[in-house]
Amino acid sequence: FKPSQAPQPPAKPNRSKSEHVKTELAQVVVDAKTGRSYCKGKLLGKGGFARCYEMTDLANNKMYAVKVIPQSRVSKPHQREKIINEIELHKSLQHKHVVKFSHHFEDQDNIYIFLELCSRKSLAHIWKARHTLTDPEVRYYLKQIISALKYLHNKGILHRDLKLGNFFVNENMDLRLGDFGLAAKLETVEQRKKTICGTPNYLAPEVLNRRGHGTESDVWSLGCVMYTLLCGNPPFETLDLKETYKCIKEVRYSLPRSLIPSAQKLISAVLQKDPSDRLTLDQILAHEYFTKGFTPEKLPPSSCVMMPELNP
Ligand code: ADP
Numbered sequence: 001f002k003p004s005q006a007p008q009p010p011a012k013p014n015r016s017k018s019e020h021v022k023t024e025l026a027q028v029v030v031d032a033k034t035g036r037s038y039c040k041g042k043l044l045g046k047g048g049f050a051r052c053y054e055m056t057d058l059a060n061n062k063m064y065a066v067k068v069i070p071q072s073r074v075s076k077p078h079q080r081e082k083i084i085n086e087i088e089l090h091k092s093l094q095h096k097h098v099v100k101f102s103h104h105f106e107d108q109d110n111i112y113i114f115l116e117l118c119s120r121k122s123l124a125h126i127w128k129a130r131h132t133l134t135d136p137e138v139r140y141y142l143k144q145i146i147s148a149l150k151y152l153h154n155k156g157i158l159h160r161d162l163k164l165g166n167f168f169v170n171e172n173m174d175l176r177l178g179d180f181g182l183a184a185k186l187e188t189v190e191q192r193k194k195t196i197c198g199t200p201n202y203l204a205p206e207v208l209n210r211r212g213h214g215t216e217s218d219v220w221s222l223g224c225v226m227y228t229l230l231c232g233n234p235p236f237e238t239l240d241l242k243e244t245y246k247c248i249k250e251v252r253y254s255l256p257r258s259l260i261p262s263a264q265k266l267i268s269a270v271l272q273k274d275p276s277d278r279l280t281l282d283q284i285l286a287h288e289y290f291t292k293g294f295t296p297e298k299l300p301p302s303s304c305v306m307m308p309e310l311n312p
Helices: 017-025 077-091 123-130 135-154 215-231 241-249 261-270 281-285
Strands: 028-030 037-046 051-057 063-070 101-106 110-116 167-169 175-177
Touching: 037 063, 077 101, 077 110, 123 167, 123 215, 135 175, 135 215, 135 281, 215 261, 215 281, 261 281
Parallel strands: none
Antiparallel strands: 028 037, 037 051, 051 063, 063 110, 101 110, 167 175
16 A cells, blocks of 8 residues: 555665665755755654655755655656655645645755654654543644645545644644645546555545545544544554454444543544545534533643643
8 A cells, every 4th residue: 555565676786785875874965956955864754755854954054854765766657756746736735734845856866855844753653652642632633633634625635644644743732734645636436546545544434445535535534543542542453454444344443431422422423434424524623522622722742752731
């Protein structure tokens, strides 16, 4: 499903190991067209095609998160098209809860995509440290995710890969939706490509049944995200992928009694098999889980690793 799971292309035979090491260690990257130079900092993470580094613009000390994609990984036209699609789509987005796209360029070795730096990484990192979040925290993050998602859906764009690792958090604890590698323009039911893409655990039943991905399928994934943050594990996790798919198709999951009733009600209203039975994003925001519960204005950075004390 992800490029990382695709067979790796063999290393270029005509390139010596020392040359590889040299490009890996190169500390300064220059955009030949603008003449700007950037200093490569720490590795933020590795993805399917890319490694992501902190980089500093040497002219003004501005810091970015930069996706570095080796040319060797995009040598085939369809691989290149995927990256170009991601760049063009991301470039067209401007919203306070979407990772800001700055600019991009390429040299002989790599394509560089300059993004707003989200120094606290993602909800996946917070979830790893915390395992479960409190209701006020979940409301805080979900409201920002929904705001970004409404913006995308209004523009006729589906994200198609909503998962904890794609909800980035900046220094100020604001959430930013990112990674548009699988995003696509919304098509009519007939036009939809019926290929399965996205993260297995959060795939909607209609996507598994090859009916294509609609805005409702993003809403399903959002329900899975909410479940995971409150319960500590994904709703349809089993040891076997086939079994997970069966559970998804039958919407077989359990709601822990520890969840407050409005959370249980909201999750079950979102995880509906028939896409037309699912709540819309506006209905989710109008649900008692949000209207009758407290949402903090801001979360303390310590909540990335410790349960916060939040008072209405
Ligand atoms: P993936 O293929 O997993 O979607 P990406 O190439 O989008 O991966 O990103 C790889 C890693 O780089 C992510 O897991 C994340 O830790 C980090 N990362 C990506 N974008 C940003 C950003 N804007 N700010 C901080 N870290 C980022």
